[in-house]
Amino acid sequence: MTGNSYYSLEKDAEARSGGTTQAETRVYNERLILSLIRRRGQLSKVELTRLTGLSAQTITTIVNRAADNGLLVRLEPLRGRLGQPSVPYALDPQGVYSFGLKIDRRSADMALINFLGEVVAFDRTTFNYPTPDEVMTFGRAAIAKMLRKNRDIATNRIAGLGIASPFHLWNWSEEIGAPPGSLAAWKQIDIRAELDREYEWPVYLFNDAMVSAGAELMFGSGAGRADFLYAYIGYFIGGGLVLDHHLFPGRNKRAGSLGDMPVPAPKGSGTDTVPLLQTASLFTLAKKLNGHGADIWASPDEWGDLGRPLGEWIDEVSDGLAFAIKGAVALIDVDNVVIDGAIPASVRKDIARQTRLKLARLLADRPEPFSVLEGTYGHMGPAIGGATIPLLVNYSNDKDVLFKD
CATH class of the missing domain: 3.30.420.40 (ATPase, nucleotide binding domain)
Incomplete structure (x- = not known):
């Protein structure tokens, strides 16, 4: 990893088990509904009731609240069926945005995606070998440029910044032809913490290939x-x-x-x-x-x-x-x-x-x-994967990231 901290639980067997509070149950149900709608594209309240086993009243409360908060959008009623017209709901593309920073041994990428995983903006730089200063300078400049060009995105709609990076970058000097000791700065710096201090949204760091799998799970071939x-x-x-x-x-x-x-x-x-x-x-x-x-x-x-x-x-x-x-x-x-x-x-x-x-x-x-x-994404996969992590953490029912903050 880069630096000495990343988004994780302590490796304590007791930390992975325990009871669930009423607030956690409510959040889980909300995220379950969002995840089902993401997977199916659109669902009505009746279909959500059938799929989840929750009461119609609970589904109505959750869906209405999510729509009021700009996470869901109400679509046109589906007519021509028996009974009352069915009203489907879908994710609102403009409901949430997320940044992803990829750090590689020859390049760095920054992606800004919306709630559907569509790329709103993308930037890329290359170098002979990565240094913390180069990567952070690029990251700050790319975020600032993307926000200037997309002034309609409110900062409270940004779920976070996900950093996708190989772990232990300092071990690869010889393999990538970098001068001896040139990557040693990665041992001292915690890039997640450094960038977390600069922005009002949370910053996460995970392995680059793993988060790319997350992008395929949510938006790509694995969906x-x-x-x-x-x-x-x-x-x-x-x-x-x-x-x-x-x-x-x-x-x-x-x-x-x-x-x-x-x-x-x-x-x-x-x-x-x-x-x-x-x-x-x-x-x-x-x-x-x-x-x-x-x-x-x-x-x-x-x-x-x-x-x-x-x-x-x-x-x-x-x-x-x-x-x-x-x-x-x-x-x-x-x-x-x-x-x-x-x-x-x-x-x-x-x-x-x-x-x-x-x-x-x-x-x-x-x-x-x-x-x-x-x-689905080619070289953009890790950056989009990094941007996927804040969405997984905040808006999915993924059992390995939920309630871990």
Whole structure:
């Protein structure tokens, strides 16, 4: 992690259990209703009563209050059915906004999204290696610029700022070619606390790949799917895990960390196994390009013609992913994997297609079909994922983030 604090409970078994107050029950019901409407697109009070088992009076109170607070919008009645016209409610896109800051080993992104996950504004910068001063200077400037350009957004509608960052950035100096000691400042600074002092909304910090899985859960390819494993191919590969419609970070906030999983080494490497991050990561592709891979950092949406090295890399990535996914599926029994990354859409499609073909053989004996899905956001995933965290914390019934503040 960056610095020495992040959004978490103490690792105390007793802290995860206990009673529920009446106020917490009310908040949970409100967030359950918002989550159901987000998942279904629109629902009437009658449908919410049926889905939740709550009384019609309770549903009416919660829905009316959410509409009065600008979180829900009343749609046109649905006529032509038996009985009274049904009045559906949907999330109000302008009800809530959220910022997301992605810190990577070569770049930083800032995204501003609305309540539906639509990107209102986006900014990006690149550097040879990240320093706290550079990242915070960029973050402050990007937020100020986005607020100037969107003056109609009231600050009380901003749910927060979510920071998506690799943990322990100071350990990667050699891997990213940074001068020795150049990343040591990350040991002393707590970027979450520094930015939290500057803004009236809360600031959160989570692992970058994990929050990208949160973005897919709420707004992307994973929306509506109960379980999925998530893989994000960036400078290194990372991952996340969704179980029963909930983001599952794990006790150490590292659940789904695919990069550490051992996989068969590529032919000719002189070893039997390597961590997945040594084959399914962009730094491996950059090495294959023999110093000609600058475009993969500067233009993640368009790489141009990289020739044979790209094809070889895609084959190695899909080999490693298929092996790692097979092991993960044997343990957690999910039916889907979502593959994304700071890569062009055409490359993502090829990786997903090859992984799908290889898993068809490896998982042929499963009673239920296994789906390999393409992610939605590409290089914007971690920034949008960071912006998703304040929405998960404040407006969802996610059992691993609710009531943890």
